[in-house]
Amino acid sequence: MVFIGSWCGVTATLCHGACVEVDSDTEAVASEGFKLGCISCKKRGEVPSVAVVNWFFKGSDEVDYSPLYTYENKQGEVLDPRFYERLAWNGSKQTLDLQDGSIYILNVTYNDTGTYVCTFERTLMYSNYEFQINTTKLIHLNVVPKLTRSMASILSEVMMYVSIIGLQFWLVVEMIYCYRKISVAGEEALRESE
Numbered sequence: 754m755v756f757i758g759s760w761c762g763v764t765a766t767l768c769h770g771a772c773v774e775v776d777s778d779t780e781a782v783a784s785e786g787f788k789l790g791c792i793s794c795k796k797r798g799e800v801p802s803v804a805v806v807n808w809f810f811k812g813s814d815e816v817d818y819s820p821l822y823t824y825e826n827k828q829g830e831v832l833d834p835r836f837y838e839r840l841a842w843n844g845s846k847q848t849l850d851l852q853d854g855s856i857y858i859l860n861v862t863y864n865d866t867g868t869y870v871c872t873f874e875r876t877l878m879y880s881n882y883e884f885q886i887n888t889t890k891l892i893h894l895n896v897v898p899k900l901t902r903s904m905a906s907i908l909s910e911v912m913m914y915v916s917i918i919g920l921q922f923w924l925v926v927e928m929i930y931c932y933r934k935i936s937v938a939g940e941e942a943l944r945e946s947e
């Protein structure tokens with residue numbers, strides 16, 4: 754799922770028109786930007802619809818969700834003072850028929866750790882009636898310091914050096930062994946010829 758998503762990101766034109774519900778990343782790096790992903794695909798592609806996206810946030814030490822961001826009629830508004838000037842719309846552009854409701858945090862702080870909820874209120878407009886569908890997605894965001902690497906990548910680098918050094922050591926041992934063998938053979942040949 755993640756693979757398809759990043760592939761679509763690179764080759765957006767190939768995926769044009771196709772909607773894939775990729776899960777958001779959940780690990781942000783402090784002081785960097787981070788995209789809170791939220792995609793809700795319209796199941797009935799042929800039916801025109803209008804959607805409103807709302808985001809809610811609950812800090813790691815908080816009990817209740819508070820309104821964070823709302824996007825309606827091609828306009829977004831930041832509702833939480835803690836996020837003023839720090840949020841940008843990263844979802845569907847130039848349409849009322851939203852399928853991507855992602856937002857972008859410009860400069861992540863440790864206080865952004867917590868749970869984010871994204872809701873789509875989609876109204877499907879059939880010729881003689883309207884039908885409303887709500888979808889909700891939950892993201893648990895963890896903020897990590899800059900330049901932390903996973904243990905796995907550190908371990909694999911250490912293993913690489915260990916194997917390089919090990920191979921060189923083996924090469925030296927092998928060279929000494931060969932040199933001795935050759936010199937012994939040489940001495941024997943000398944003795945025989947005397």
Ligand SMILES: *[C@@H]1O[C@H](CO)[C@@H](O)[C@H](O)[C@H]1NC(C)=O
Nearest residue numbers: 783784785786859860861862
């Ligand atoms: C991000 O926030 C930190 C701490 O609030 C600040 O020191 C830094 O300058 C900010 N970076 C940008 C690019 O705004």
Ligand SMILES: *[C@@H]1O[C@H](CO)[C@@H](O)[C@H](O)[C@H]1NC(C)=O
Nearest residue numbers: 788841842843844856857859
């Ligand atoms: C998301 O918003 C940020 C900040 O405005 C921008 O730099 C970035 O290119 C946007 N990404 C997408 C995919 O729209």
Ligand SMILES: *[C@@H]1O[C@H](CO)[C@@H](O)[C@H](O)[C@H]1NC(C)=O
Nearest residue numbers: 812814835861862863864865
């Ligand atoms: C994070 O929250 C604490 C406690 O509410 C506050 O003192 C601090 O200034 C906040 N830090 C940032 C970078 O917003």
Ligand SMILES: *[C@@H]1O[C@H](CO)[C@@H](O)[C@H](O)[C@H]1NC(C)=O
Nearest residue numbers: 873874875884885886887888
């Ligand atoms: C969807 O959410 C809106 C706003 O919270 C609510 O008024 C409406 O009844 C909900 N519709 C459905 C079908 O749950």
